[in-house]
Amino acid sequence: MNSELPEERGAPVGRRIFLGTLGLGALGVFAAPGLQRGMEAFLGAAAEQDPTGLTGLLPNGGGFRYYSITSSVPRKGAGTYRLTVDGLVDRPATYTLADLRALPQTRMVRDVQCVTGWRVPGTPFEGVRLSRLLDAAGTHPSAGAVRFTCFDGAYTESLTLEQACRADILVALRMRDEDLGHSHGGPVRLYVAPMYFYKSAKWLSGITVTEDVEPGYWEARGYDIDAWVGRSNGRDDEPTT
Ligand SMILES: Nc1nc2c(c(=O)[nH]1)N[C@H]1C(S)=C(S)[C@@H](COP(=O)(O)O)O[C@H]1N2
């Protein structure tokens, strides 16, 4: 599944019907302020009908857009969430949400920039530095990259080990000073502050240390692997860090 670009997918008729449905639903849900839970339910329902990736057109609150490459994503919370760290490491580990919350938290406020053009200024993210989890695991001398997997069962991302050790990359538990909601990739997403937002994998479930970079979902479909804001993907946006 998901082997083609969104623009190339789906029958045109189905897409028209889908967008029509979406427009009506959006009016009903987004007219009411403060209905975060209702909005998440709506986004989930919309994504359910959307094998095309067009949910990227949906507002996700506060200037964000909702993206998911899968039609549905299971909900995970304190009881069911697990993050595994494995691959070329001395000490593989599995973290619960409580484990992650017990580690030192770093809060950063930077702009968020999507490669499709939208930008959200001054967004607080908070969580555990990725470098801390990698240090705890102890990477082998042959390690050169990190691969990220998600409990949506489909999205992947990657960084070089050097990039992954930067201080401005978080395993984020909070966004805008609230626990990460499901629609933003909660309970835990990656946050790669200096790069386009597609690097910030939502619903993070696995961190695997590898020898070489394995291109992530969008990179296998043409986006740059080194996704520095303003210096990649043919764009000249203001850097976010
Ligand atoms: N698991 C997963 N992570 C993902 C994506 C996705 O489709 N699935 N989309 C990426 C893209 S292109 C963007 S712009 C952001 C959108 O995050 P948001 O839905 O919180 O606005 O998530 C990124 N991480």
Ligand SMILES: [Mo]
């Ligand atoms: Mo994006």
